Amino acid sequence: MANHKSAIKRALQNETRRLRNKGVKSRIKNVVKQVRLDAAENNADSAVKDLIAAQVAIDKASKRGVIHSKTAARKISRLSKLVNDINA
Numbered sequence: 001m002a003n004h005k006s007a008i009k010r011a012l013q014n015e016t017r018r019l020r021n022k023g024v025k026s027r028i029k030n031v032v033k034q035v036r037l038d039a040a041e042n043n044a045d046s047a048v049k050d051l052i053a054a055q056v057a058i059d060k061a062s063k064r065g066v067i068h069s070k071t072a073a074r075k076i077s078r079l080s081k082l083v084n085d086i087n088a
Contacts, residue, residue: 024057024066031057032079039082047083054079 002008031054038047055076062072 021066024061024064027057028054028061028067028075032075035079035083039086042086044083044087047086051079051083 002011031050035047035050035054038050058067058072058075061067062069
């Protein structure tokens, strides 16, 4: 455990941020999973609606620094391609 006052504070801050990031990452996983399920069932209307929700969640995570911007772009691109393929 940390010995200095500043190191103790930093450890507490890191734990708070870790828990916040964990929730955001969990949200991303859930919305991505929902889009993939809709695509697997060929449910185009629902897939498009869930894709928009996924894009919002992923962009917010990227903006807050939870995930890298290129990771966010890659996830959105792959989901969009998946949804576009079932719409075509």
